[in-house]
Amino acid sequence: MPEAELAISVEDNGFFAAYGAFWSVKDANSFFRSPAHLGMIARLTRCSIRFVVAREKGSVVAILPFAILAGPHGAVINSLPYYGTCSAVIGRNDPATVDAVCLGLLAYARQENVAAVTCVDDWRAQSLGGLRNADFVTDRTNQFIDLTAFRGHDPLTFYHQKTRNLVRKAEKLGVAIRRASDSAELMDLAAAHRENMVGLNGIAKPQQFFDMLNDHAQPLGEHRLYVASIDGRDCGFLLNFHCGDTVEYYMPAVHVADRALQPLSLLIHHAVCEAVADGFAYWSFGGTWPAQESLRHFKIRWGSSETAYSYFTYILDRRILKRTAAELLAAYPYFFVAPFDRLGQPDAGRGR
Numbered sequence: 001m002p003e004a005e006l007a008i009s010v011e012d013n014g015f016f017a018a019y020g021a022f023w024s025v026k027d028a029n030s031f032f033r034s035p036a037h038l039g040m041i042a043r044l045t046r047c048s049i050r051f052v053v054a055r056e057k058g059s060v061v062a063i064l065p066f067a068i069l070a071g072p073h074g075a076v077i078n079s080l081p082y083y084g085t086c087s088a089v090i091g092r093n094d095p096a097t098v099d100a101v102c103l104g105l106l107a108y109a110r111q112e113n114v115a116a117v118t119c120v121d122d123w124r125a126q127s128l129g130g131l132r133n134a135d136f137v138t139d140r141t142n143q144f145i146d147l148t149a150f151r152g153h154d155p156l157t158f159y160h161q162k163t164r165n166l167v168r169k170a171e172k173l174g175v176a177i178r179r180a181s182d183s184a185e186l187m188d189l190a191a192a193h194r195e196n197m198v199g200l201n202g203i204a205k206p207q208q209f210f211d212m213l214n215d216h217a218q219p220l221g222e223h224r225l226y227v228a229s230i231d232g233r234d235c236g237f238l239l240n241f242h243c244g245d246t247v248e249y250y251m252p253a254v255h256v257a258d259r260a261l262q263p264l265s266l267l268i269h270h271a272v273c274e275a276v277a278d279g280f281a282y283w284s285f286g287g288t289w290p291a292q293e294s295l296r297h298f299k300i301r302w303g304s305s306e307t308a309y310s311y312f313t314y315i316l317d318r319r320i321l322k323r324t325a326a327e328l329l330a331a332y333p334y335f336f337v338a339p340f341d342r343l344g345q346p347d348a349g350r351g352r
Contacts, residue, residue, distance in 0.1 A: 006097065007055045008104035015051050022063055027090040029244030029282075030122070032080065033065055036221045040212055041067055041082050045334045052104045054097055062091040064101045066119075071331040073320050074115030077105070081335045083205070086122040086287070086309065093127035102131060106314060115317040118336045121309040123284065134312040136339050139290060143299035143306045145283040147247075150276045150303070155269065158303030163265065170266035173230065177270040180225035183214045189225060189237040192253035199256060203333075223250075226271055228263035236263030240271055245281035247271070268302065313338055321345060 011018075020035040027033055038049050047069040054062040065087060066079035079087035089098045102119065109117045121128040123142030149158070156164050180186065190210040197204035213223060221241050228236035235258035239251040254264050275283055285299040287309070300306065315321060315338065320328075325340040 004056045006061070006100045008100055009053050009055070010104065010108045011051045011053050013049060015053070016049070018060070019051055019063060019065065022060060023090065027088070029246045030088070030090075030125075031221055031241045031243035031246070031248050032085045033087060033090065034221055034243060037085070038065055038080070040209070041080060041085070043212070044206065044208055045069060045081055047081065047335075050108075052101050052108070054092070054101050054104075060091070062089050062093065062097050062101055064089045064105060066105060067335075068112070068114070069332055069335055071115075073323055073327070073331055074317050075112060076332050076335050076337055077109055077114050077117040078335050079105070079119045083334065086120050087128075088122040088125035089127040090125075093125065098127055098131075102128070109314070109316060113317075115315070115320040116337050117314040117316065119312045120336070121312070123287070123307050123309050124282075126307070126309060128312060129310070131312045133314075135315045136311075136313040136342060138311040138313065138339055139308060140287040140310065141290075141296065141306045141308050142287050143285040143296065143302075143304040145272065145285075145302055145304050146281070147272070147276050147283055148281050150272070155272050155276060155303070159269075160301035160303075163301040166262045166265035167269045170228075170262040173261055175228050175230050175235070175261055175263050175266050177266055178227050178229070180227050185225060185227055185234075185237075186210050186213055188227075188234055189239060189251070189253055192237055192255055193251060195256060196253050205251070224271070224274075226267050228254075228261075228267050230258070230261060230263075235261060236267055238264065238267040238271055242275075242280065245279075247275045247280050247283045249283065249285045272302070311336060 016035060023033060023035060031037055041047065042049050047067040050066055050068055052064040052066065053060055064079060066077055067081050068075055068077050089101050106117060119128050119131060123144065156167065187210065190207060194204045221243060223239060223241050226238045227234050236254040241248040241250050252264050272283060285304065288296045288299065321338060321343055323343065325343060328337045
């Protein structure tokens with residue numbers, strides 16, 4: 001008997017409630033694709049959230065959420081933007097369904113005169129791995145801990161020896177860990193985060209993000225802020241999000257003058273122990289670029305495994321490749337437009 005034909009549509013903000021109901025059944029372990037996080041992305045980046053929806057015999061069988069942002073060089077689509085947020089075709093994700101959904105996204109992009117489309121695969125679902133004919137494929141790895149292996153054991157025994165030593169050093173020096181209990185500590189995290197980003201020449205998350213964490217009327221999701229202190233003063237912070245069976249390692253911050261105390265090592269260990277005790281199955285450290293080998297080693301040494309995933313970029317208006325990295329960062333903050341090393345090459349494309 002032939003399979004029923006899929007009907008593909010692109011839905012706007014009015015579909016949010018239906019998406020939330022579908023997500024809660026099909027994808028409830030993904031904080032990044034949660035309705036609350038999609039709403040945060042929309043508010044912080046001033047983009048519009050859309051959904052490619054696949055229906056079979058009138059029933060929704062798969063959804064791909066994405067964001068579209070207008071700009072001076074044409075609109076740009078990401079699935080999804082904002083600090084390495086990953087996406088996936090949720091629901092039914094067999095190759096035929098994924099192909100139909102992604103073709104629907106590209107058809108919509110051409111209809112809307114979008115300049116560039118990037119689909120960011122999910123480290124666990126990896127539903128987009130079969131995408132073909134992308135102009136650029138940019139690889140990443142994600143390090144994660146299978147917390148189920150830690151149950152009934154001291155997590156320290158799974159760490160690399162150097163990591164165990166750093167945890168014990170912080171304990172020996174008298175670093176103490178507590179769970180944050182008031183909004184003032186979130187603002188202390190914000191200040192330490194900005195201090196760290198200045199040192200890395202990076203882009204700090206805006207103050208609005210931290211304000212959203214305090215917005216109880218529109219909760220961003222279950223989060224825990226751990227604070228490290230020594231001699232009565234705070235020296236480090238770790239913000240995690242918890243969703244379904246997964247802990248997302250989201251924002252570490254350590255005052256530069258206190259790094260030798262190793263507060264982050266003790267913060268992670270304390271949070272991992274709590275996650276195991278609370279029954280979580282996975283701890284995700286997030287994506288790592290190929291050039292970030294030292295960061296990769298840091299994450300792996302917590303008893304982590306890793307998996308590869310990719311950014312698939314389609315250039316629909318090749319004029320955007322003539323722009324500089326500074327121009328693209330200014331026009332499309334938090335969005336991935338194209339690999340910066342391929343800019344200035346309007347004829348470049350097809351592959352890694």
